[in-house]
Amino acid sequence: MARFISTSIPYVNAKPHLGHALEFVQTDAYARTARLSDPDVFFLTGTDDNALKNVQAAEAAGKPVDEYVDEHAEHFKELEKRLGISYDDFIRTSTDERHRRGVEKFWRAMKAEDIYKKSYRGLYCVGCEEFKTEKELVNGECPEHPGKKLEEIEEENYFFRLSAYQKELEELIASDTIRVIPESRKNEALSFIRGGLQDFSVSRSSVRAKGWGIPVPDDSDQYFYVWFDALGNYITALGYAEESDIYQKYWVNGKEKTHAIGKGINRFHTVYWPAMLLSAGLPLPTSVFIHGYITSEGQKMSKSIGNVIDPNDLLEKYGTDATRYLLLRHVHPTEDSDVTWERLDEWYTANLVNGIGNLVARVMKLAEEHLPSPVALTEADTAIESVFTEKLDAFKFNEAMDLIFEHVGKGDEYMTEKEPYKKVKAEETKAEALADIEKLVRHLAKLAAHLRPVMPATAEVILAAVTENRKPENLFPRLDK
RNA sequence: AGCGGGGUAGAGGAGAGGUACCUCGGGAGGCUCAUAACCUCCAGACGCCAGUUCGAUUCUGGCCCCCGCAACCA
Numbered sequence: 001m002a003r004f005i006s007t008s009i010p011y012v013n014a015k016p017h018l019g020h021a022l023e024f025v026q027t028d029a030y031a032r033t034a035r036l037s038d039p040d041v042f043f044l045t046g047t048d049d050n051a052l053k054n055v056q057a058a059e060a061a062g063k064p065v066d067e068y069v070d071e072h073a074e075h076f077k078e079l080e081k082r083l084g085i086s087y088d089d090f091i092r093t094s095t096d097e098r099h100r101r102g103v104e105k106f107w108r109a110m111k112a113e114d115i116y117k118k119s120y121r122g123l124y125c126v127g128c129e130e131f132k133t134e135k136e137l138v139n140g141e142c143p144e145h146p147g148k149k150l151e152e153i154e155e156e157n158y159f160f161r162l163s164a165y166q167k168e169l170e171e172l173i174a175s176d177t178i179r180v181i182p183e184s185r186k187n188e189a190l191s192f193i194r195g196g197l198q199d200f201s202v203s204r205s206s207v208r209a210k211g212w213g214i215p216v217p218d219d220s221d222q223y224f225y226v227w228f229d230a231l232g233n234y235i236t237a238l239g240y241a242e243e244s245d246i247y248q249k250y251w252v253n254g255k256e257k258t259h260a261i262g263k264g265i266n267r268f269h270t271v272y273w274p275a276m277l278l279s280a281g282l283p284l285p286t287s288v289f290i291h292g293y294i295t296s297e298g299q300k301m302s303k304s305i306g307n308v309i310d311p312n313d314l315l316e317k318y319g320t321d322a323t324r325y326l327l328l329r330h331v332h333p334t335e336d337s338d339v340t341w342e343r344l345d346e347w348y349t350a351n352l353v354n355g356i357g358n359l360v361a362r363v364m365k366l367a368e369e370h371l372p373s374p375v376a377l378t379e380a381d382t383a384i385e386s387v388f389t390e391k392l393d394a395f396k397f398n399e400a401m402d403l404i405f406e407h408v409g410k411g412d413e414y415m416t417e418k419e420p421y422k423k424v425k426a427e428e429t430k431a432e433a434l435a436d437i438e439k440l441v442r443h444l445a446k447l448a449a450h451l452r453p454v455m456p457a458t459a460e461v462i463l464a465a466v467t468e469n470r471k472p473e474n475l476f477p478r479l480d481k
Numbered sequence: 482a483g484c485g486g487g488g489u490a491g492a493g494g495a496g497a498g499g500u501a502c503c504u505c506g507g508g509a510g511g512c513u514c515a516u517a518a519c520c521u522c523c524a525g526a527c528g529c530c531a532g533u534u535c536g537a538u539u540c541u542g543g544c545c546c547c548c549g550c551a552a553c554c555a
Contacts, residue, residue, distance in 0.1 A: 199551055262555045350504050362515030412519050421514035474516050
């Protein structure tokens with residue numbers, strides 16, 4: 001029943017942004033839900049250190065690449081920690097030996113006829129230090145470096161025969177053998193495949209790679225192209241190099257192998273990666289979940305527009321669970337979503353402060369004052385509704401959250417309807433009131449159980465309050481106006 | 482060129498072939514256990530034009546806007 005779930009491994013050429021936080025939180029909620037029914041889950045995350053972009057970013061910062069990459073990888077690690085991400089392992093493609101060994105083995109496992117050398121000729125922008133396609137050019141110049149001449153460079157690289165897998169890939173995706181979620185992304189992958197697949201290069205010259213990354217075995221002049229290297233992380237982290245038990249358990253025999261990614265890297269995960277695995281004769285992932293992007297004020301977040309929302313600022317302002325809440329409920333799982341500080345404040349106050357926080361406070365105040373002893377919880381009190389886990393298993397995080405808030409609303413309604421705070425004051429209605437308060441406490445226990453995968457810390461606080469029969473500190477402090 | 486997504490009350494979002502839901506905001510009541518929180522009621526919406534259907538806002542086609550991507554890039 002083993003299940004494997006991964007985030008993509010982001011470039012560490014800049015600090016993490018909200019989109020990364022979204023993916024981490026979604027994946028975490030999914031993993032925690034999976035563990036609810038069976039703890040046999042392996043949740044992998046990490047960083048892609050070997051991208052050429054990292055080298056460029058390091059140069060721009062005037063730092064040695066390894067130092068720069070270490071520093072930035074730390075930012076990602078730190079963010080995941082602050083978000084309460086329950087990963088089982090964190091792989092770094094530059095420093096983890098298992099990765100290098102794994103990639104080398106993966107390379108050797110490729111079918112011989114799928115790899116060939118070919119010279120690649122393209123327009124190279126010295127400024128960007130990368131090849132540009134005709135379409136990227138503005139007036140024949142690189143938009144980033146106007147005035148600089150593009151050089152026509154020719155270089156020999158290894159190519160992967162992606163074209164050989166067109167039929168097979170189409171079949172795998174169309175049949176949901178590799179499930180692509182949502183449907184629109186599946187269609188996108190299919191139309192990409194049906195449009196005809198071209199072989200792609202899996203290496204670049206060591207000069208162009210600047211000696212950063214993983215050298216191709218037995219050919220010191222070539223370094224792996226970042227996607228060949230990066231995609232491999234999903235198996236190298238598990239110990240593919242030495243065919244470890246974990247690798248066997250989760251990848252070879254794993255029941256579900258799920259990749260969570262952003263929409264921008266759909267084709268790498270639904271086309272390139274499965275093709276490479278096929279060539280190597282290795283098992284395929286079973287599903288790829290693709291989330292959308294977060295915009296702000298209707299536009300892509302960018303430093304120049306000044307609409308960037310830093311996940312660390314969110315954490316600072318609202319705390320871990322509230323940040324998780326905002327990302328899971330108010331960002332659509334698969335579509336692009338727009339976020340502004342104004343609305344974040346609104347959601348926080350309406351649902352967390354006035355919703356969950358207030359309900360817990362009013363119920364526990366009554367319980368603490370009037371119940372002689374803590375309510376003895378039964379299994380039924382903390383049983384999780386199957387509709388809830390079904391939503392989460394289907395990556396419908398927002399709808400799962402809606403169920404939670406329906407539950408919160410019911411608590412408030414019950415309170416108004418039964419008026420235990422009033423009845424508890426009169427002798428003849430006191431018993432009735434106590435029974436209602438007890439019911440409400442059980443209602444909170446149920447709430448906590450459902451919060452576990454999505455807002456784990458809050459779930460614990462509520463559960464502790466219930467079992468100790470005391471009103472906790474305010475769960476979600478009101479924002480300063 | 483092409484590809485993908487979207488246009489739902491004053492604002493922001495969810496949703497689905499047949500009573501359109503949530504948050505904020507507006508109006509009117511109620512309650513006092515609670516973080517000036519909570520409950521009830523009211524006003525208010527499915528871009529435009531065709532088609533399919535007993536019935537479409539939800540499916541199909543066209544149109545008008547908006548946003549991404551445009552193969553080696555979250």
